[in-house]
Amino acid sequence: MEKIESLQNAKVREWTALHEKKERDRTGRFLIEGEHLIKEAASAGLVELVISDLEEIPFPGIRHVLAAPKVMKKLSANVSGAHLIAICRKPSYEAVSLHRLLLLDGIQDPGNLGTLIRTAVSFSFDGVWCSEDTCDFYNEKTIRSTQGALFHLPLIRTDLKELVPELHQQGVKVIATALDASIPFASLEASEKMAFVLGNEGQGVSAEIQKAADERIRIEMHGFESLNVAVAGGIVMYRFRAQ
8 A cells, every 4th residue: 555654745745736726626636524425436436546644544445545644734724624535527517407497607615616516516406507607516615515415416507698598498497596586486487497696795796687687586575685605595596496
């Protein structure tokens, strides 16, 4: 078994660089920590290597590198460190069902993004499409918030202005959340194919996407105009969850 003791080891520098988005994009690789997340990634066939300060790991058949505790602390994004860290490759996706989709326009908080992905999996949505300016799927906080859900449905980054007309051509009804010129959420009827657009935490769904949508909806409430985007997404996805 390979053992790494030095912080100056070239592999340690290579792995540490994966904390940066530009390096994740360049290599198509990302880091995850902890037994649960690694098990979820392994079930999706995405784990290339497990780095640990433990002699034995609970992942038979996966390459294992033994690392000194100081190396693990260097690689970990958690203050308390980690005993299990994995290098994973980003998944590729083939054809995606269009029955229920979530479209995210400019989401900036990794915790919100992760929660929305986890909710989409919980309610059997077919995939999540994000605008180019939505935060990174593979940010450590996003991954942790998903609790491993990101390994179980397609996550696609694209230009939503180009995607919406393509969805229309395939018979998908696109519904955007909006405060103005919108119908009450309770009055929205189900369609066979539906895509729901949620927007930036401060600005909401962009005007261009709102205009291109088939419907604009608002969640009826008292006391406030709007909800946290992850809460709003949960309400929408629960009501129109795949049966």
